[in-house]
Amino acid sequence: MKASTLSFQAAICFVIVGMIWGLIMAISGDHSAMPAHAHLNLLGWVSLFLFGIYYRLRPSLEHGKGALTQAWLWIVGTIIQAIGVGLVHTGHDVGEPFAAGGSLVVLLAMLLFAWLVFQGERADARLSPASAAAE
Numbered sequence: 808m809k810a811s812t813l814s815f816q817a818a819i820c821f822v823i824v825g826m827i828w829g830l831i832m833a834i835s836g837d838h839s840a841m842p843a844h845a846h847l848n849l850l851g852w853v854s855l856f857l858f859g860i861y862y863r864l865r866p867s868l869e870h871g872k873g874a875l876t877q878a879w880l881w882i883v884g885t886i887i888q889a890i891g892v893g894l895v896h897t898g899h900d901v902g903e904p905f906a907a908g909g910s911l912v913v914l915l916a917m918l919l920f921a922w923l924v925f926q927g928e929r930a931d932a933r934l935s936p937a938s939a940a941a942e
């Protein structure tokens with residue numbers, strides 16, 4: 808599967824779960840899990856969809872292992888972080904290692920993304936030196 812396809816499809820799944828979670832919070836009046844809902848939506852929907860757009864813009868990255876690994880790391884980290892933060896904010900300290908572990912995984916995935924962006928931009932400048940010089 809292409810990294811962008813994985814990112815778009817996973818992002819859609821995250822936002823559906825995130826919106827249902829938001830509705831449950833709103834209807835119940837219990838907003839204690841708000842940071843977990845916020846991060847699930849911002850990491851799982853907004854950030855992941857942005858990664859997908861970038862990969863679609865840089866086809867050279869799409870087929871490398873790096874982009875697919877990055878997207879999977881982000882997905883797994885987001886799920887672990889959401890569960891951990893949700894547990895912690897609803898009074899279950901057992902969630903702490905999951906919140907911390909998930910956060911480290913998404914940080915690692917973001918560092919990998921940073922590396923891919925720098926690679927992608929350099930490759931693009933090499934392929935189109937005229938447009939790079941004009942910038």
Ligand code: HEM
Pocket residue numbers: 822825826827828829830831832833838841844845846848849852853
């Ligand atoms: C059906 C859709 C949604 C519902 C019903 C919903 C509901 C809620 C509720 C009840 C809160 C708690 C507000 C508070 O206690 O101050 C909240 C917070 C938040 N939601 Fe959602 N949400 C929805 C979708 C989204 C989406 C799609 C995103 C991101 C793209 C998002 C991002 C956030 C953020 C960042 C916060 C924290 C805001 C703050 O810091 O005060 N939500 N949401």
Ligand code: HEM
Pocket residue numbers: 841842843845846849850853854910911913914
């Ligand atoms: C390793 C990744 C991250 C960690 C460990 C982290 C941690 C935190 C913490 C501890 C808070 C305060 C929550 C509270 O007051 O209870 C917070 C709030 C917030 N963060 Fe993050 N964050 C991360 C990534 C991000 C990213 C990538 C975004 C946006 C794309 C984001 C958006 C927000 C927003 C909007 C708030 C205020 C809403 C809330 O309280 O949940 N965070 N974050």
